[in-house]
Amino acid sequence: MASAPGSGGYVMKPYPRKGGGFYKDDGLPAQIPENIDQIPNATPRLEPLRNAANKPYTVLGMSFTPMTRLQPFSQQGIGSWYGTKFNGLKTSNGDTYDMFAMTAAHPTLPLPCYVRVTNTQNNRSVIVRVNDRGPFHNGRIIDLSFTAAYKLGYVDQGSSPVRVELIMPDASAVTYAELSKDALAANDAKIDDKTRYGEEVPKPGTYVQMGAFQNGFNAQVLRNHLLRELDWMTPAQVHVYAEPPWHRVQVGPFATRVQAETVQVKIRDALGGQPHIAVRQ
Template structure:
């Protein structure tokens, strides 16, 4: 079919707009973030590799953030029993779009702190996260709720995702393991070396040195 020149120009213009749109919203592969319009800061710090893991310590649970709740018609019941938790699934990350926003316990989200969001782990609490792709392990402080998507089990801060190696793809297969308060107390009773108490922390036990600097040994079953 032969198109008139005006119609031909209109179609070419629409095609150009579509192509430009695809290139500017190249999803998580281009921008890096899992969420639309999210991504790293324009000038991220140069020392992200040196950001230490979260240091587990005893903290009182936030009462309001550990009650059952409903999001998108799905009911979630946070588990404050102290029982060990281990789950395999997909972790994603959130960055500058949420930087400075309030978390579920009223803290400001800091994309450069070793934190994470989880739907049912008690908050605040601590967890080991191990990549099933490269075997790297990090320790994060869980201080937020989410992700509310059936295909993901945890949202990591930008720097946590960076250290785990999932910034580029936007998500990755991981194993999440809780660090219960009983384990933190056990390490304290064994005389684990203590780190300086954060200036903002009050009413807590001495801060312990990171308990998961050694990568978790992955079994053949974990790697399937």
């Protein structure tokens, strides 16, 4: 039986969850849009590229250099999807993630852009708007929204071999430097807004600090990476505190140092790196 429209404007129906192989127990939804099969592909259009979202960045020792212009691009590898754990959170592009929209995350494609993704096992294709960073996992080249992966037929198993092809809206190379200054200023204001990158008032307590960045975008990418890779961690536990000139990524707060050190070891064993303990009065 379908339910009334939810906050996303969708009329929902129960989803018979059959899988268990989805990435990091991100979680299949209990309900999906009643008209999910009719949700259209993203419509490619020329958009200003986001300056802040296309700068080089590092996530726990892995360095990435995003493309800064639209140009021919094709890649084959394993596609995954991300859903309930991230639904409603901010993407690297500054948008609010909607797991039922036709979007995707990619480590290096310019943000935003449009790609055709083909499941090479069944030859189904979708067109999605790339507005987020990830996945940061060996062998995985793109994370699709739930709906996009559903249309490609792999939500229940969690991943599938895919081909990714960048779509050129006007068949010419464009850089963000060649677009209007007014459009760029509006986009940079959106992506660099303090509420996007940091909570105003840090909470007192003991934390595990994962990194400190002058570039708030890099801090947000690390936060999203932690949530992707650590299935036991919740969004409420990972903070980006903006304290100019730094954006600190901290996990907590914990009531005692012993609790923080237990999580510190758990994170280090899972991801490597050298997280350290930080105390806020």
